[in-house]
Amino acid sequence: MNILFFLTPKAELQYLDDDDTVRQGIEKIRVKGFTAIPIVSKKDGTYKGTASEGDFLWQLIDENTWNIYDLEKKKIVDIIDKKKYQPVRINAEIDDLLQLIMNQNFVPVVDDRGVFMGIITRRKVIEYYYHKDCGDQNGIQGPHR
Secondary structure, eight states, X not given: OOGGGGOEEGGGSOOEEXXXXXXXXXXXXXXXXXXXXXXXOTTTOBEEEEEEHHHHHHHHHXXXXXXXXXXXXXXXXXXXXXXSSOOEETTOOHHHHHHHHTTOSEEEEEOTTOBEEEEEEHHXXXXXXXHHHHTOTTOOOTTOO
């Protein structure tokens, strides 16, 4: 199975630019209600990592500040744990995706140059396999509604 079946394209997503500040990141995830958000290079569109609520919390603790204006001085890419939210290549096998999706609520998808293409959510993968096993009782066709 091609993993593109599960892809939510970049054009339909919220993400941060790599030159956004920590304050901008906090404001975006708070307003949107996200727990994590991809970061994309403004220059070349490559995937730079994902900022999570934990990254923001640790930044506040490490800097010993609760003043949101102090966070305008630091770039979002400087606070993320780049080992978390590993991407999968667009031509990856489903087994590669499943290995990552078990530990991440979404998996970023990149092309061969590392350009961010979109994400695959754990929910879409679970829905697909649930409805596949249940004979699609609720009328849901694959991972898209």
